[in-house]
Amino acid sequence: MNYKPFVTGGCTEFAKYGVYPKSVRALGDSTVFMANAGDADVLVCVGKSALEGKTRCGVTVAECDHKSAGFLRANFPFTAPVPVLSYPRTVGVGDRLGIAGPGHLRVFEKYDALPVLAQQSIRELNLTHRTYKDVLDAATFAVYREGFEKGFGADGDHLKKPEDVEYALGLGFTMITLDCSEHIKGDGSSVECPEYEERYLSKTFDVGEGLKLTFSKEELAKIVYIYGEAIDFAASIYDRFFKEGGAKADFEISIDETATPTTPLQHFFVANELTRRGVKIATIAPRFCGEFQKGVDYIGDLQQFDAEMHDHARIARHFGYKISVHSGSDKFSVFPSVGRNTNGVFHVKTAGTNWLEAMRVVAVHDPALYREIHAYALEAFAEASTYYHVTTDLTKIPDLATLSDAELPALFTQNDARQLIHITYGLILSDPRFHNRLYTFWRKYADEYAAAVESHIGHHLQALGVPERS
Numbered sequence: 001m002n003y004k005p006f007v008t009g010g011c012t013e014f015a016k017y018g019v020y021p022k023s024v025r026a027l028g029d030s031t032v033f034m035a036n037a038g039d040a041d042v043l044v045c046v047g048k049s050a051l052e053g054k055t056r057c058g059v060t061v062a063e064c065d066h067k068s069a070g071f072l073r074a075n076f077p078f079t080a081p082v083p084v085l086s087y088p089r090t091v092g093v094g095d096r097l098g099i100a101g102p103g104h105l106r107v108f109e110k111y112d113a114l115p116v117l118a119q120q121s122i123r124e125l126n127l128t129h130r131t132y133k134d135v136l137d138a139a140t141f142a143v144y145r146e147g148f149e150k151g152f153g154a155d156g157d158h159l160k161k162p163e164d165v166e167y168a169l170g171l172g173f174t175m176i177t178l179d180c181s182e183h184i185k186g187d188g189s190s191v192e193c194p195e196y197e198e199r200y201l202s203k204t205f206d207v208g209e210g211l212k213l214t215f216s217k218e219e220l221a222k223i224v225y226i227y228g229e230a231i232d233f234a235a236s237i238y239d240r241f242f243k244e245g246g247a248k249a250d251f252e253i254s255i256d257e258t259a260t261p262t263t264p265l266q267h268f269f270v271a272n273e274l275t276r277r278g279v280k281i282a283t284i285a286p287r288f289c290g291e292f293q294k295g296v297d298y299i300g301d302l303q304q305f306d307a308e309m310h311d312h313a314r315i316a317r318h319f320g321y322k323i324s325v326h327s328g329s330d331k332f333s334v335f336p337s338v339g340r341n342t343n344g345v346f347h348v349k350t351a352g353t354n355w356l357e358a359m360r361v362v363a364v365h366d367p368a369l370y371r372e373i374h375a376y377a378l379e380a381f382a383e384a385s386t387y388y389h390v391t392t393d394l395t396k397i398p399d400l401a402t403l404s405d406a407e408l409p410a411l412f413t414q415n416d417a418r419q420l421i422h423i424t425y426g427l428i429l430s431d432p433r434f435h436n437r438l439y440t441f442w443r444k445y446a447d448e449y450a451a452a453v454e455s456h457i458g459h460h461l462q463a464l465g466v467p468e469r470s
């Protein structure tokens, strides 16, 4: 890292600090910057300021806590999240560890897309023992440290309850992903409703670009049964929080966590009903055909995916929002189709892949620690797999006793080993044997980790067809 030693006046106690060069900024007559103080980063102000911390020799040093993050957001507006979904290319890069920011930001300095840096579901918060405050503050410090002024979003991801929406918006989150799955019913029944029949039967809906949709009586009754309540739920949340005068935040409707894929006809119906009720959305996340399992490439029929993505994208353009692709980590084989069919206007969410990169760096630089964690993950797998749908075959993972240290990193090219580590992250991080050792390790290897994240997420943007900034 590019540290300059920081010494002021007669105070030698600051000599060990390494200043992050891109963080040095004037604030009135004072200078503010972030520095590496060894065990942790600190926020420093030379001169008078409202920064609360320990002051000596005219220098105030504050911990990187919620108060300091608030200080940055108040004084340097680029460190506060903003709604970014109206930008053509946006990518959610949830950071479960709170340390992936610098690597992510290097990607978005290079490629012309905007990041949603804070992006966690309540489940992820519980598994990592973090709060939305922690998540947002980590993003603010990363953005300030790296001097990233292009703007970033903060997504309360997969929220299911009004109180969670209220909590995230209250903290300044700029995107809400409403998970409607608890209000979406499975296949197998139907509801006949004269009001809907009048609106949808014996009509052709011209979506444009050659796509015309018609509903049969049976199809309509099924769709009303599956999505009727979810639409009511989404509209009630919109009316409560977003309607005129409400939150200035992007609203995403997620219907992806369902048992069966969203057909284009179902997608159209949901969008059409929401529009009719005045609900303005930035994105819809349908459930696509095939499987989007954690940490591995797409599993399914690429031709079918391409054809359905074409329909979904045309429907989204017709109504004026973007398609959102969830569980987008490592889905390299479908990215070209996403980029092409959406005309380069999309939102893609990745999350766990930066955790896998963090563990790959462990495998490279601390093989002994990796071996311990791997052994624990094998024990913890059964419990973790109750949270995730994965088809991991543990018998395909080589016995670590047969591998040399140099062979460990190659485990991260093997799908079963990837998923083993991917889905056990919450249990690994919660285990007192590993938590502090891991964070100490990642602090020491921060440059290696940033480079790994930059390269891996960079490949995602490349495959999506995101142009490099000129």
Ligand SMILES: [Zn+2]
Pocket: 158, 254, 256, 257, 285, 326, 327
């Ligand atoms: Zn999702």
